[in-house]
Amino acid sequence: MSTTSPRIGGPAERIDARIKVTGQARYAADVALPGLAHAALVDSPVAxxxxxxxxxxxxxxxxxxxxxxxxxxxxxxxxxxxGDGTGLTADPRPPLADDRIYYRGQLVAMVVAESPEQAAHAAALVEVFYEKAPFVVDIDDGEGTRLADAPRRGDCDAALRAAPVTLDVVYSTPIQHPCPLEPHATVAHWVDHDLVVYDSTQWVRGDQAVLAQAVGLPRERVRVLAPFVGGSFGAKVFTAAHTLLAAVAARRLERPVKVVLRRAEVLTAVGPRAATRQRIQLAAAPDGRLLALRHHTRSHCAVDHGVADRDPFYEPTSGVTRTLYACPAYEAVHDIVPLHLAKPGWMRAPGEATGLWALEGALDELACALHLDPLALRLRNHSSRDAHTGKPYASEHLRECYERGAERFGWARRDPRPRSMREGDAWLGWGMATAAHPGNRDPASVCVRLDREHDRVHATVSTAGVDLGTGMYTMLAVVVADALDLPIEWVTVELGDTRLPQCPMTGGSNLTASAAPAAQAACLQLRRRLLSFRRTPDESVDWHELLVRAGLDHVEAVGTTDARHAGEAHAHHSFGAQFVEVRVVPELGRIRVTRVVGVFDVGQVVDATTTRNQLIGGIVFGVGQALLEQLVHDPVHGLPVHADLAGYLLPTHADVPEIDVEWLGGVPDLAFNSVGCRGVGEIGITGIAPAIASAVHHAIGVRLRDLPLTPDRLLAALAAEADESAGRRG
Amino acid sequence: MVRLTVNGEHHELALDPRTTLLDALRDHLGLTGAKKGCDHGQCGACTVHVDGRRVLSCLALAVAQRGREIMTIEGLALGAHLHPMQLAFIECDALQCGFCTPGQIMSAVALLAEVDHRRELTDVAIRERMSGNLCRCGAYPNILAAIRRVRT
Incomplete structure (x- = not known):
């Protein structure tokens, strides 16, 4: 055992790694209770x-x-x-509300039996007769409704008319799915008329609020536990129908009930990332300075479920395009297209991962049109303030990310001409893009308790926040061990339980920036209290001795992080520069990513081990977004063509190259919180897809604007190019 | 009655004949380390060893396992002494959420036994042979590093 304490920013060992590599971590579906009954679901096959x-x-x-x-x-x-912010539900109506069907995959019945096999068999025997109605499942077939929120500055029309250089392009993204490896699971259990729920969720308090209202209990009589969650990426924010019905069934049967979604149900009943069609219009000066940017998005949403949905969701593509680059004229409009599909939801970097696909892609095209280096174009339009509100960033080091990333990648050696690098049967291409994600922070409370043991102390850190694999257990242990000078083995972290102090959902890369400063504040309170028992201000004495002197067997303190407010003087944002090498075999339409370099400005890193893994994971997610993932629906029946993992393709080991990630040191965002950290869960994905498309263009000179970049699309684009050049010759 | 030998222990279970090996392990023996990610043999989270070879336990029926030695992640460590692959996963931080981890480790251990000369296992070969085990968190580079560490 090490006797030194870890420091914020250093690499710690993930504290929950041991129970995870031995199979001892208990996820919701692993919970076994006496008398447990098993549920299976019946979903609507009509849209x-x-x-x-x-x-x-x-x-x-x-x-x-x-x-x-x-x-x-x-x-x-x-x-x-x-719409009251206490919790979020997938559907605005309670499950099994009436006879109406709004999407394929909607729950129409739940069967509970003694065993999972019996439940699954009986579910197959439920006969449901439907009256079908017309539906729309393709965003290109639907009618759009313009959203009232249309941010603008300057005069886009005038700039687009007068500019020496303009670009007008449409980028698209398909329906994609967070598709965590752990399917959603709930075990509902009534104990003395109170409800206890083990759930796969990224927000125990949100679950608690929804369940309490649904079953008619005060919130404190509903306890939700999620000590381990097998990934989420946005898919487990919304409390879903199966969770509510498990509670209903368990109450009725007076037995605990477990329900685990089948993979097909995850893909059809849990909200995906909405499809988008994004038109980008750029006006620029010959030197590449942006004069106007207009961003027109169509994204899909759920159809009207007959009740007002005050928590609607659409892909917020323009959040990042309005802020990122200095540009005097900007305008965003957004049309939402209702489709008969499960209500879209959050998927890693909602808005940024899609908005940057369009904007960064368009910038790469502009760079080519102006014969500028893509990196030089970004530097020319760099903004050290939020370009829309004008607020300066409290801590912003994007230029250093570009510089450092270019150096690590070897960008200076890039010959800008397509088809300039040949290797065997493939063309190599190099591309780059900016990564960006806002700094988010929400109110949080963290309790730190210091117990006097036989000859030392032990710290227990607790908060309701959930570790989705993100590293929150380890990060809180590091913060507390650092603040109290303890070996990390003397720190225990308790998470994912509504009985623990209030913590926001794990979403929007907010948890570290919310919980880490609260944990640090609690430790400072404990330090002050215990140090008051020193005999002289410079006495060297350990916590154990001070507890003895104080006559206490433990002390505890709760630290808090406060809410953001509109009047803040600064903006807080994370940035990165991402560089990608691809290998393209045009005859096969095959694109492989062979090298990725990412350099990030994320403020003060709390723990290097889990941060590195998160940034790498975001990049792998980006490879999936770029090359593989799409949910396709059959327009005749409205069914997903492939609601399984053989059809919805996730990146595998073989798809992922060595990934080189680095972050800038010594750049804490101390105006954001006392630790100076911003979250790292999402930024890794944000620039990868456009960097890959830019690299493909560099490899073979073909511009692809529709995700994912599948072989058929590449072959079609090559064929179209060949036709065009034949036409030109003819 | 179905006889199962799991992690060296013999069990006699009264099972529904439809019960998969995965469900028998999880629901009847309380060995929940193997996970159900897809129930279709498409994700690898349920990987266990049957007679030393890696098998997708969601695609195997429990009743078909008579006379076979089954090993799960719970049986891999020798008491408190973790298997070198488990240690390497910790040291290389080859996991995030941990859901796919038992399957990744069981697959990786079996993989090293599949070849005569471990040094033949290039990075490309390891990636290819591990591609039946999905990791949505994207810890692949660290998983590769862990396997490399045990290989040599």
Whole structure:
């Protein structure tokens, strides 16, 4: 055991690694309780319409069946929190509300049985008869509605008319899915008329609020636990129908009930990243200075479920395009297109990962048109303040990211001409893009307790926040061990339980910036209290001795992080520069990423080990976004063509090259919080897809604007180019 | 009754004949280290060893395992002494959420036994042979580093 304490910024060993490599970490679906009953779900195979009849006779007679819930017998369920910020639900209506169907995959019945096999069998025997209605599942077929929020500055029309150089291009992104490896799972258990729920969620308090309202209990009588969650990436923010129905069934049966979504249900019933069509219009001076940027997005949303949805969701593409580059004229408009699909939700870097795909892609095209180096174009338009609000960034070092990244990658050696690097049967290409993600922070409380043990102390850190694999256990241990000069082995961290102090959802890369300063503040309170028991101000004495002197067996303190407010003088933002090498075999349409360099400005890093892994993970997510992932729906039936992992392709080991990530040191954002940290969970993905497309263009001179960059698209683009040049010759 | 030998222990279980090996391990023996990520053999999170070879336990029926030696992640360590692959995963931080980790480790351990000469296992070969084990968190470079460390 080490006896030195870790320091903020140094590499620690992930403190939950040992229980994870031995299979001892308990996720929601691993929970076993006496008398546990198992649920299976019946989903709608039609995309729109209504249920004419449900026949459960055969299912009820099947072995082991305990209960079948449908809209006929679900019983009363309270209204869901809708727009009040306490919790979020996937559908604005409670599950099994009535006979209406709004999307394929919507839950129409839940079967509970003694065993999972019996439940699955009986679910297959439930006969549902539907009346089908017309539906729309393709964003290009739907009618758009313009959102009122249309940020603008300057006069885009005039600038676009007068500019010497203009560009007008459309970039698209498909429906993609966070698709965490752990399917959503809930175990609901009533204990003395109180509800205890083990759930796969990134927000225990949100779950608690939704469940409490639904089952009609005060929040303190609903406890939600999520000590370990098997990834989420946005998919587990919204409390979903199966969680509410598990609580209903468990109450009815007076037995705990477990429900685990099948992979197909994850992909159809859990909200995806909305599809987008983004038109970017740029006006520029011949030296590359941007004069105007207009960003027109169409993204899809859910159809009207018959009740006002005050938590609608659409892909917020313009958040990043309005702030990133100095540009006197800017305008964004957003049309949302209702589709008969599960309500879209958050997926890693919502808005940034899609908005930058369009903007960075367009900038690469502008660089080519002006014969400028893509990196030089970014530098020419660099802004050290939020370009839209004009607020200066409190800490901003993007130029150093560009410089450092270019150096590590060898960017200076790049010959700008396409088809300039040949290797065997492939063309190599180098591309780059800017990565960006806002600094987010929310109110949080963290309790630190110091217990006197036999001959030393032990610290326990607790907060309701959830570690999704993000490293929160380790980061809080590092902050506390650093602040109290303890070996990290003397620190225990408790997370993911509504009984612990209030903490925001793990989302928007906010948790570290919210919880780490609160933990540090708690430690400072403890230090002050205990140090008051020193005999002289310079006495060297350990915590154990001070607790003895104070006559205490423990001390504890709660530290808090406060809310952001609109009047803040500074903006807080993370940045990065991402460089990619691809290998393209045009005859096969094959694109492989062979090298990635990312350099990031994320403020003070709390723990180097988990930060590196998060940044790498974001980049791998970007490779999936760029090359593989799309959910395609059959326009005739509205069904997903491939609701499994053989069809919805995630990056595998073989798709991922060596990834070189680095962050700038000595750049704490101390105006943001006392640790100076900003989150790192999302920024890694943000520039990868445009950097890959830029590299593909550099490799073979073909511009691809529709994600994912699949072989068929590359071959079609090459064929179109060949036709065009034949036409020119002819 | 179904006889299963798991991590060296013999069990006699009354099982629904439809029960997969994965569900038998998780729901009947309390060995929840192997995970159900897809139930279709597409993610690798359920990987265990059957007679020393890696097997997707969600695609194997429990009743078909009579006479076979099954090993799960819970049986890999010798008491408190972790298997070198488990240690390497910790040292290389080859995980994030941990959900795919038991499957990655079981797959990686079996992989090293699949070749006569471990040094033949180039990075490309390891990546290819590990591609049945998905990691949505994207810890692949660290997983590769961990396997490399044990290989040599």
């Amino acid at each position: 729109c319409g209504r249920i004419v009849a449900i026949d459960t006779t055969r299912a009820e007679q099947a072995a082991g069946v305990l209960l079948i819930l449908t809209h006929h017998n679900r019983g009363p369920l309270g209204d869901l929190p809708n």
